[in-house]
Amino acid sequence: MLFTPMNTSSQNIKTAKMKSRSIHLPAGNFILSPFLLYSFLVRKLIFLLLIPLFLFTSCERKEVIDEDRIVISALDFPSYDIARSVVKDRADLVMILPPGASVHSYELTSSDVIKILSSDVFIFTGGESQSYIKELLENSGFSSRIFSLLETSPVKLKEQSEGIINIHAEDEAYDEHVWTSLENEKALVSSFSSLLASLDEENASFYAENAEEYVSEIEKLEEEIKSLVSSSLRKEIVIADRFPLLYFFTEFGLSWYAAYPGCAEETEVNAKTVSLLIDIVRERDIPSVVHMELSSQLLSDAISKETGCSVLTFNSVHTISKEDFEAGETYISLMRRNIETLKEALN
Ligand SMILES: [Zn+2]
Numbered sequence: 001m002l003f004t005p006m007n008t009s010s011q012n013i014k015t016a017k018m019k020s021r022s023i024h025l026p027a028g029n030f031i032l033s034p035f036l037l038y039s040f041l042v043r044k045l046i047f048l049l050l051i052p053l054f055l056f057t058s059c060e061r062k063e064v065i066d067e068d069r070i071v072i073s074a075l076d077f078p079s080y081d082i083a084r085s086v087v088k089d090r091a092d093l094v095m096i097l098p099p100g101a102s103v104h105s106y107e108l109t110s111s112d113v114i115k116i117l118s119s120d121v122f123i124f125t126g127g128e129s130q131s132y133i134k135e136l137l138e139n140s141g142f143s144s145r146i147f148s149l150l151e152t153s154p155v156k157l158k159e160q161s162e163g164i165i166n167i168h169a170e171d172e173a174y175d176e177h178v179w180t181s182l183e184n185e186k187a188l189v190s191s192f193s194s195l196l197a198s199l200d201e202e203n204a205s206f207y208a209e210n211a212e213e214y215v216s217e218i219e220k221l222e223e224e225i226k227s228l229v230s231s232s233l234r235k236e237i238v239i240a241d242r243f244p245l246l247y248f249f250t251e252f253g254l255s256w257y258a259a260y261p262g263c264a265e266e267t268e269v270n271a272k273t274v275s276l277l278i279d280i281v282r283e284r285d286i287p288s289v290v291h292m293e294l295s296s297q298l299l300s301d302a303i304s305k306e307t308g309c310s311v312l313t314f315n316s317v318h319t320i321s322k323e324d325f326e327a328g329e330t331y332i333s334l335m336r337r338n339i340e341t342l343k344e345a346l347n
Helices: 013-018 034-061 077-087 110-117 128-139 182-199 201-230 246-251 271-283 298-307 322-326 331-345
Strands: 070-074 091-095 121-124 145-148 236-243 255-261 288-292 310-314
Touching (some): 070 077, 077 121, 077 331, 121 128, 182 201, 236 298, 255 271, 288 298, 310 331
């Protein structure tokens, strides 16, 4: 594990705030595609313009914050859920992305940037697609703690091209959806609890207990999925959508045919993709095709119309709807929905 708590015996929130932190993404571990390069440059420009605004407003904020409570900003839902499972109500936790927004297309506002830069802990997925945020943190002299899911994950990163029908040069990158591995999610929750303990010794045992409880809930879910997969008739699924589930499928010994890689920009419903997926469904007598949460479902519906197969939703916990967010749904409750999907798709 890459994250190591620093000086746990002597640190508290106030001293931690004064320490300088930096992130170290593994050099050469990611491929920078032309699309990502363009996106990176545009976002970088926006942030450079926003930094002076933060430097001005952050001075005001420091006068009103409660120094005893840790302020955590989580970029996306996978990060938010990890933080929430550990701190519960003993920190000021905010999710930067609005529910329903996609992390791949969302543009941060000046208010988002201020929230990130004025927090004690910033947690995000990290990786190539969020490298513009790393730039922001470096350029603004962000001195609080940074927790990157990718940097902390013990899971070995895999290329997202495997089993994908529409793969292009710009898609050939490492899959960044590391939370979809339940094994990895357990490690991330534990690591985040160690980070919090190093910042707030008084509540260290509270964080550790919460993390243990969450990890044991994930373990139960893991066992249920393992036994479901082992007793199922088939071990393959057709994904008529993006495929951000590489680590989940690999972990449970499932194989897949998917239309697009996990972070693909292009997900258009073209005749060639529809025809290829229809052939697979017919040849392999596949009963159901699957799409991801908050998908347009155009591709899955087109295949279902032609072949008569059913259409199911798989929740990758990448994004969360406003309704689910307000209802307090968690990584575990959303992943649990996949059990019904798997029962139908694998039998
Ligand atoms: Zn993604």
